[in-house]
Amino acid sequence: MKKQFILYSSIAALCLFASGCGSAPNQTNVQSSSTPTTVPATAPAKKEEPIKAVTLESLVQAFKDGGLEAETPTKMEAKDYGMAPKLGNGLRVLVPSLGKDIGGRVLQFENKADLDNIKKYYDELGKSSAMLYSFTYAKGLFLIQMSGDMKEDQFKKYQDVMDKLIK
Incomplete structure (x- = not known):
């Protein structure tokens, strides 16, 4: 028993x-x-910060907040794309430390294929002539393309900001 x-x-x-x-x-x-x-009650789950959508404007602002130059952001018109295919939306930004009217582009695409096409275009252009060289970096559906007059370690800082902002 x-x-x-x-x-x-x-x-x-x-x-x-x-x-x-x-x-x-x-x-x-x-x-x-x-x-x-x-039995102890389940502790309420911590509310996570909502993921804010990254926009061209918020990316440019993140560059500025990170102490980087991204001055006079201007919506890109067809002429601002030059010979590149006009895919996606973009802002042209100036980097005054590089000289007058020198800077780059901050672009956002609807799909990865368009992003890859434009990145390849800029990368190939730089291989065809040292004068046309520019830095490019893609993260998510965003691409930055900056003048080759920029030092590589300076461009790396732009990459770091993108890596922190875009998941």
Whole structure:
């Protein structure tokens, strides 16, 4: 009889333990025929910050907030694309430390194929002539293209900002 009591008590305890691990929300008390057991309420989940959509404007602002030059952002018109296919939307930005009217482009695309086409265009252009060389970096559906007059370590800072902002 004592063995049966221990067996049934063990089974009851396991059932109580297992029911405490179930998915019933905010279950606070579970009663058994032998001993009351309290199961702590599930702590409310921490509210995460909503993911803010990255825009061309917020990316340019992140560059500025990071101490980088991205002055006079101007919506790109067809002429601002030069010989490149006009895909996506863009802002032209100036980097005054490089000289008058020198800077780059911040572009956003609707799909990866368009982004890859434009990145390839700028990369190939730079291979055809050192004078046409520019830095490019893509993250998500965004591409930055900056003048080759910029130092590589300076361009890396723009990449770092994009890596932090775009997941």
